[in-house]
Amino acid sequence: MSEHWVVSGASRGIGLELVRQLAARGERVTASLRDEAARDVLLASLAAQHARIETKLFDMRDGEAILSAAKTVAGPIDVLIANAGVFGPKPQTPLQMDFEAALDVFSINTLGPLRLVRALLPQLAGAANPRIVLVSSELGASADVRPSSAVYAASKIALNKFAQCLAEELKPKGIVVIALSPGWVRTDMGGPNATLSVQESGSGILATIDALTIAESGSFIDYQGERLAW
Incomplete structure (x- = not known):
């Protein structure tokens, strides 16, 4: 039986690949994008799979737009993958x-996923096996110290803490919440020297999500399902 997956940040990179793989295996997909141009990119990339994909337009900074779009998403939602994110400006030691730019990174990477979770929580609560995946990074581990990516890393460390707290809040509802590192992936953000293709990361992410149980809730997990140190 197919499931309903919501994927944010779906116009390129890992998000686009997740939508592609989900549609190919017959899942119902709701993909969120920033604007019409991003939607055009998504649909042009997926060709014949359009029928299984619904798109919603909003910016992860815009709580009102997210709430408005969420009201048009028919539930239940089995899986929410909060994937949209930015690396931010350089330098960022x-x-x-740039303090204003750093705040913007936090608004997108850290608070954006929470805005999305809160807006879609009624539909998630109505699913038989609801899972929330907050896409983090290996840079979100506190022991990984790289001053050149301090703002991005801090935004992901904060997201990881919210994942832990959200898991605790939602445990009574039976909703699984994890922070997930997709690995170092060859995307615009990851660069050409990264070790993984989007196909490898995407297939690993989906296999890991498929296997999630309430026992993993509140964990930091990589794309292969291995637990990571906070």
Whole structure:
């Protein structure tokens, strides 16, 4: 039986590949994008799979737009993958960062997923096996110290903490919540020297999500299903 998956940030990279693989295996997919241009990119990339994909347009910074779009998403939602994110401007070391730009990164990467979860929670609560996946990064591990990516890393560390707290809040509802690192992937953000293709990361992510149980809720997990240190 097919499931209903919601994927944010679906116009390129990992998000686009997740939508592609989900549609190919017959799932119902709701894909969120920032604007019409991003939707055109998504639909042009998926050709004959359009029938299984519904699109919603909103910016992850815009809580009102997210709430409005969420009201048009028919439930239940089995899986929410909060994937949309940005690396942010350079430089971003503690002594060189643009503070306003850093706040914008946090609004997108850290608070954006929470806005989306809160807006879609009624549909998630109505599913038989609801799972929420907050896409993090290996840079979200506190032990990984790289000053050149301090703002991005801090936004993901904060997201990881919210994943832990959200898992605790939603445990009574039977909703699984994890933070997930997709690995170092050859995307616009990951660059050409990354170790994984989007196909490898995407297939691993979906296999990991398929196997999730309430026992994993509140964990930091990689695309192969291995638990990571916070």
